[in-house]
Amino acid sequence: MYSVVAESEGRIVGSNFLWEDAAIAGIGPLTIAPDIQNSALGRRLMEDVLACARRKRFAGVRLVQAAYHNRSLALYAKLGFDIREPLANLQGPALRLDIPGHTVRSAQAEDENACNRLCQNVHGHDRGQELRQAIQQGTATIVEHAGRITGYATLIGFFGHAVGESNEDLKALIGAAEAFAGPGFLLPTRNGELFRWCLQHGLRVVQPMTLMSFGLYTQPSGTFLPSILF
Numbered sequence: 196m197y198s199v200v201a202e203s204e205g206r207i208v209g210s211n212f213l214w215e216d217a218a219i220a221g222i223g224p225l226t227i228a229p230d231i232q233n234s235a236l237g238r239r240l241m242e243d244v245l246a247c248a249r250r251k252r253f254a255g256v257r258l259v260q261a262a263y264h265n266r267s268l269a270l271y272a273k274l275g276f277d278i279r280e281p282l283a284n285l286q287g288p289a290l291r292l293d294i295p296g297h298t299v300r301s302a303q304a305e306d307e308n309a310c311n312r313l314c315q316n317v318h319g320h321d322r323g324q325e326l327r328q329a330i331q332q333g334t335a336t337i338v339e340h341a342g343r344i345t346g347y348a349t350l351i352g353f354f355g356h357a358v359g360e361s362n363e364d365l366k367a368l369i370g371a372a373e374a375f376a377g378p379g380f381l382l383p384t385r386n387g388e389l390f391r392w393c394l395q396h397g398l399r400v401v402q403p404m405t406l407m408s409f410g411l412y413t414q415p416s417g418t419f420l421p422s423i424l425f
Contacts (some may be wrong), residue, residue: 197381199243201236211240213247213256214353214417216233216324219411220248221424222258237267241274245409254320255410256423259381261405271407280406282421283390286379297347297367300420302326302335302347303395310337310347317358319413325356325422334376338367348420352376357420362389365418381421389418 201209208228214221222244227237240396248256259282272278287362302310307330311321329349336360338346346359351372359365366389369380379401384390394400406421 197244197247199240199299200316201231201240201316207386209236209240209260211244213244215251215253215300217322218253218320219255219257219425220251220253221422222256223424233266238274241270245274253410255408255412257406257408257412259421259425260407261404262405263312268405274409274421276407276409277412278405279330279408279412280385280421282381282404282406284379284401284404285382285393285398286375286401289372289374290398292370294367294370296340297345297363298339299336299367299371300339301333302337304330305413306330306337306344306347307364309344311377312348313344313360313417314358317415317417317419319411320358322349329355334370336368338364338371340364346418348372348423350376351380351420353423354378356422356425359418362386362392362418365389366392367421381423383419383421386418 196215199211200207208231209226211225224239225237258290260271286363310326314321326349334350336348337344346364346368348357348368349355351369352375357365382390
């Protein structure tokens with residue numbers, strides 16, 4: 196991870212981070228002290244991490260933006276980011292339900308290759324380092340259908356991502372989660388069928404958010420839940 200801070204009069208007034216775990220880098224969180232806002236500091240911190248991403252030749256850079264924050268949306272667009280997916284941050288009690296024909300279990304080290312192939316098929320790249328860390332921490336789960344792995348999640352929560360061949364795979368992973376970590380998980384609202392299913396099962400929208408990208412972006416060919424990074 197690359198990190199940068201801004202100082203003013205001997206105190207830290209801002210920070211930003213570049214997460215370097217995959218072929219695609221993630222940005223955030225970008226933080227600015229309340230009394231320093233509207234001073235172009237956010238732009239300078241963003242330009243710094245983007246320069247780092249260029250030096251390290253990442254194929255693309257992505258972030259998740261809080262949709263209510265009009266200034267950050269304008270800033271990221273000016274810096275060259277494109278809007279890719281409207282997201283809903285969802286939270287609520289654990290659903291504790293099963294999807295027929297879909298079995299969820301903890302992911303093991305021997306599942307890594309199959310999960311990475313699945314992510315590659317959906318996104319055009321894998322997130323193997325994040326997956327490995329989640330397996331080591333015991334948070335990763337997989338779903339099996341017809342005798343093979345058809346989806347996985349590093350965590351159903353703010354800092355986790357998930358991919359699946361179908362909505363049924365993600366329903367199984369969401370339904371099996373013991374809790375939705377942190378502020379909840381992120382779901383692309385263009386996936387109307389899965390979004391409605393979550394709402395019909397008692398989950399609530401905490402806030403709208405936006406997935407944005409700079410550089411390489413491959414339209415997903417399956418279903419997915421992004422993390423707060425991408």
